[in-house]
Amino acid sequence: MNKIGVIIARFQSPYLHEGHKSLIESVRGAHNKIVIVLGISPILGSRRNPLDFPTREKMIKKEYPDLVVLPLSDHPLDTRWSQNLDDLLRNTFVGSKFILYGSRDSFISYYSGQYDTQELPESGDYNSTVIRQKISDKVMDSESFRVGVIYAYSNTYLKVYPTVDIALFRHSKKEILLGRKNIDNKWRLLGGFSDPTDDSYEMAAARELREECGPVETTPMHYEASLRVNDWRYRREEDKIITTLFSTDYTGGEVKGSDDIAEVKWFTLKELSEMLENKSIAEEHYPQFDVLMKRYYTK
Numbered sequence: 001m002n003k004i005g006v007i008i009a010r011f012q013s014p015y016l017h018e019g020h021k022s023l024i025e026s027v028r029g030a031h032n033k034i035v036i037v038l039g040i041s042p043i044l045g046s047r048r049n050p051l052d053f054p055t056r057e058k059m060i061k062k063e064y065p066d067l068v069v070l071p072l073s074d075h076p077l078d079t080r081w082s083q084n085l086d087d088l089l090r091n092t093f094v095g096s097k098f099i100l101y102g103s104r105d106s107f108i109s110y111y112s113g114q115y116d117t118q119e120l121p122e123s124g125d126y127n128s129t130v131i132r133q134k135i136s137d138k139v140m141d142s143e144s145f146r147v148g149v150i151y152a153y154s155n156t157y158l159k160v161y162p163t164v165d166i167a168l169f170r171h172s173k174k175e176i177l178l179g180r181k182n183i184d185n186k187w188r189l190l191g192g193f194s195d196p197t198d199d200s201y202e203m204a205a206a207r208e209l210r211e212e213c214g215p216v217e218t219t220p221m222h223y224e225a226s227l228r229v230n231d232w233r234y235r236r237e238e239d240k241i242i243t244t245l246f247s248t249d250y251t252g253g254e255v256k257g258s259d260d261i262a263e264v265k266w267f268t269l270k271e272l273s274e275m276l277e278n279k280s281i282a283e284e285h286y287p288q289f290d291v292l293m294k295r296y297y298t299k
Contacts, residue, residue: 002031002032002033003031003096003097003098003099004031004033004034004035004089004093004096004097004098004099005027005028005030005031005033005034005035005098005099005101006034006035006036006037006089006098006099006100006101006115007023007024007027007034007035007036007037007101007102008037008039008072008085008100008101008102008106008107009023009036009037009038009039009102009103009106010038010039010049010128011036011038011051011056011059011060011128012048012049012050012051012056012128012132013128013131013132014131014132014135015059016059016060016063017126017128017131018126019103019122019126019127020126021063023101023103023120024036024064024067026101026120027101027120030099031099033068034064034067034068035067035068035069035070035089035092035093035098036060036067036068036069036070037069037070037071037072037085037088037089038053038056038057038069038070038071038072039072039074040053040071040072040073040074041074042073042074044155044156044157045152045155045156045157047132047136048129050132050152052155053071056069057069068092070088070092072084072085072088078110078111078112079112081110082110082111082112082113083113085100085111085113086113086114086115089115097115098115098116099115099116099117099118100115100116100117100118101117101118101119101120102117102118102119102120103119103120103121103122106119158238158239159239159240160239160240160241160242161193161234161239161240161241161242162193162194162201162204162241162242162243162244163191163192163193163194163229163241163242163243163244164191164192164194164201164204164205164208164243164244164245164246165189165190165191165243165244165245165246165285165288166189166190166191166205166208166209166221166245166246166247166248167189167224167245167246167247167248167288167292168190168209168213168216168218168247168248168249168250169247169248169249169250169296170249170250170266173247173249173269173296174268174269175266175267175268175269176266176267176269176272176292177190177213177250177255177264177265177266177267178190178264178265178266178267178272179212179213179257179261179262179263179264180257180261180262180263180264180265181260181261181262181282182262183260184282186280186281186282186283187265187267187275187280187281187282188281188282188284188285189245189285189288189289190208190209190212190213190261190264191205191208191209191212191243192208192211192212192259195207201244201246202220202221202246205221205244205246205248206218206221209248211258211259212257212258212259212260212261212264213255213256213257213258213261213264214253214254214255214256214258215253216250216252216253216254216255217250217251217252217253218248218249218250218251219248219249219251220248221246221247221248222246222247222248223244223245223246224245224246224247224291224292224295225244225245225288225291226242226243226244226245227242227243227245227287227288227291228240228241228242228243228287229241229242229243229284229287230283230284230287231284232283232284243288245288245291245292247292269293269296269297270297270299272289272293272297273293273297273299276289276293
């Protein structure tokens with residue numbers, strides 16, 4: 001019985017490039033039956049893995065309708081992934097034997113299953129990552145393009161965007177620093193979105209504080225609460241914001257509004273209480289101020 005040629009790959013590109021085709025044709029020359037096993041990321045839609053399994057399967061079968069295409073989920077343990085691969089092939093093609101093929105950055109160094117493997121040489125300088133980067137901001141005037149954009153956004157997990165808000169106090173928590181934005185001229189806590197480069201929310205809070213009011217010196221960040229934010233940008237969206245509220249004490253440095261903060265100013269907590277009543281505070285920050293006033297304000 002002839003062995004089945006199995007290509008293990010991801011094919012995360014908008015088309016089958018010549019590297020893909022060379023790989024398939026090389027295996028086709030040695031086997032009558034070819035199977036492509038596509039890796040499935042646990043993340044639903046990402047820059048590295050933007051295309052889901054049905055999209056990639058259709059792309060392959062459009063040019064190679066006779067090929068069998070199977071999905072295989074990624075696994076944190078290489079040994080378990082190898083076992084799952086073997087089980088997938090053995091249960092799909094009962095009694096068959098296989099040779100597994102890969103190329104650049106292939107699975108071979110991680111595979112510990114029972115089947116033979118073979119690494120195929122590169123054919124040209126083709127790289128799906130580079131292709132994705134080149135077209136990542138390319139807009140096309142076609143219905144198919146617009147349908148694809150809608151499909152992509154509809155097939156991702158709903159998101160919670162993490163932000164941080166910082167209550168910067170001075171004078172034994174009798175005064176608090178607030179910022180004002182030109183967009184609504186309302187006063188608010190300093191803060192913003194956490195960044196993938198941040199190691200923690202505390203680091204994000206310290207970074208945002210420096211970005212919005214200058215290189216001030218403070219005590220370590222103190223966790224106060226986490227709260228859903230009724231941000232106007234997301235009120236009609238299914239994705240939402242949850243903020244982590246910190247407090248810290250000012251110890252030195254000049255405060256000056258920067259980034260998207262037009263002005264910063266110190267207020268007493270008594271003044272803040274009046275500002276909450278006359279609605280000169282940004283609406284989305286009311287829950288945060290409610291936590292702070294209950295904890296630190298005494299009339």
